[in-house]
């Protein structure tokens with residue numbers, strides 16, 4: 001752990017190719033965050049990888065050091081359904097309105113959504129233009145989107161697909177993707193594909209968790225197999241600029257614990273760069289995002305956060321309290337495995353996704369149950385494993401609090417809400 005910054009640990013950057021990636025955070029061996037287990041699978045060995053994050057001194061990209069093959073993550077049974085959250089549904093309604101009212105400019109040109117999942121955004125976009133195409137490699141969620149009547153191609157977005165979409169439907173007036181760009185290991189070829197697909201005046205919009213929020217809130221549980229990159233405006237803009245693209249507007253948005261929405265275009269297009277971009281890049285410099293020390297300091301705070309959580313749970317256990325987990329999120333897999341929290345501490349994890357219920361948490365093997373089970377016999381404490389949804393969960397669970405139940409959250413340090 002202490003030699004993370006020694007020269008021999010510098011590894012090759014996936015973005016710029018230099019051997020200047022310094023490891024700063026080691027979260028240990030980790031199972032795949034969304035690989036929930038059936039009871040038959042509990043006795044079989046689980047795939048694990050080494051969850052370590054690094055910072056590239058040359059291009060400033062924060063990235064995973066070991067990457068899991070996307071085919072192992074996004075396949076016929078992907079566990080995450082975007083439509084499970086009312087707040088996210090409202091969020092995407094707002095995004096669709098901005099797109100419909102400010103961005104779209106030519107009905108004849110297609111709108112392409114990358115990572116369309118169950119169609120939560122794509123469906124809303126069809127209210128503004130008839131010409132929408134969703135790209136979604138995970139077959140089960142793509143099938144849900146198709147049941148809504150949406151046009152979805154069940155493949156990974158890449159250069160070949162971009163070329164065939166462009167040949168068949170024409171250049172895109174918009175390429176949009178939420179919580180997908182940071183999931184794509186080869187971002188250089190993604191940028192080339194984007195450049196190939198976009199119309200001369202076309203726009204791309206991506207939303208991803210924002211590095212500055214991850215740092216400020218100590219949201220280390222955003223670091224897992226699916227999130228290969230942790231973007232700031234500075235690092236992302238440098239990447240795009242290598243490929244004939246640029247960012248012209250950014251918006252800081254509250255979802256998923258703090259995300260960044262970037263608006264970009266081809267370098268040659270007429271969209272002027274807005275002050276939001278230059279202002280945010282300046283802020284990132286002031287906040288030390290260009291310096292390895294900033295990241296090393298984060299790693300120390302993560303270790304202290306882990307101790308605060310395990311101590312709190314041990315105290316509650318010693319007092320004989322009943323504690324459960326609430327929400328079998330991807331982040332939950334990181335928290336539980338990194339902090340060594342298993343079924344000896346959490347009786348179960350309840351979750352509103354039907355396909356997760358009846359399964360067990362990866363690595364820690366805690367049973368996942370429907371929310372009904374929580375409501376039928378309230379525990380003393382519910383540890384919220386999707387702190388980003390705390391408000392939504394708390395508003396649904398007012399009866400739990402009214403009869404004395406309490407929520408626990410864990411970042412930046414563990415506390416009872």
Ligand code: JHZ
Nearest residue numbers: 080084085179226327328329330331351352353386389
């Ligand atoms: P939530 C996933 O992250 C994976 P996860 C992915 N990598 C990503 O970036 C984001 O999504 C977009 C449950 N829940 O949204 C449902 C309730 O039980 O934080 C889900 O299992 N009751 C693509 O998995 C989980 O929480 C509720 O009221 O960390 C959602 O976790 C609500 C609101 C959610 O995403």
Ligand code: SAH
Nearest residue numbers: 074082114115117135138156157178179180
């Ligand atoms: N946009 C939704 C879904 C995010 S989950 C939301 O914000 O809620 C990420 C989705 O991206 C998954 O459904 C996954 O199958 C898909 N995905 C992963 N890699 C992809 C790629 N290369 N091209 C297109 N979709 C991809």
Ligand code: ZN
Nearest residue numbers: 013016056059
């Ligand atoms: Zn680099």
